[in-house]
Amino acid sequence: MRLVLISDIHDRPDTVPPGDVLILAGDIFCGDDAASLRSDLAWIKSLGFKNALAVLGNHDLVLTHLLKTQSETARGLLASAGVTLLQDSDTIIDGLRFYGVDWRSAAAIPAGSDVVVSHCPAKGMVDQRQPPTSEHLGDGWLAKQIEVVKPRLVVSGHFHGGYGRAERDGTIFVNCSLANEARELANEPQIMDLEGAKASREF
Numbered sequence: 001m002r003l004v005l006i007s008d009i010h011d012r013p014d015t016v017p018p019g020d021v022l023i024l025a026g027d028i029f030c031g032d033d034a035a036s037l038r039s040d041l042a043w044i045k046s047l048g049f050k051n052a053l054a055v056l057g058n059h060d061l062v063l064t065h066l067l068k069t070q071s072e073t074a075r076g077l078l079a080s081a082g083v084t085l086l087q088d089s090d091t092i093i094d095g096l097r098f099y100g101v102d103w104r105s106a107a108a109i110p111a112g113s114d115v116v117v118s119h120c121p122a123k124g125m126v127d128q129r130q131p132p133t134s135e136h137l138g139d140g141w142l143a144k145q146i147e148v149v150k151p152r153l154v155v156s157g158h159f160h161g162g163y164g165r166a167e168r169d170g171t172i173f174v175n176c177s178l179a180n181e182a183r184e185l186a187n188e189p190q191i192m193d194l195e196g197a198k199a200s201r202e203f
Ligand SMILES: [Zn+2]
Pocket: 026, 027, 057, 058, 059, 119, 157, 158, 159
């Protein structure tokens, strides 16, 4: 299964490569009005992915507000663009369990999650600013949970300078921020191929 990972858009990328699942790891819908949100969703739909999964970032303000005040409308807009919003919830695609952490949530990530999407990275992994400093800015609680749940992949953004990937204890951590520290479109969407759950696990 090919996953295409993006977050933290300043400008839209020229191309988004094809894949099976598009993961939107937050700060995608950063405009300041409903028209901008609709335009972003139309763009996502035009990319033609069969599955698109999103979590909220701290700059997805219009969508966050709409979800609080006009939940039905917000969910209708997302559904019509084929976007599944994960807010401390999960969805299963081809046997893989995708869990989305809501912004600033401290909810427990369920055991058996294969892919965890969290706008804020886990502390210690792909969570530094550029130029790199010794300071790790990610979420300590998330890091503790990842150690226990041991998902195959953690997808994040938020700290633009952390763009890249790293691995620890069999978990791959990807920061897929398309914008750099100067908020310019600088990075390519990340691609991750995962085998389906049944092919890679013993029951
Ligand atoms: Zn952010």
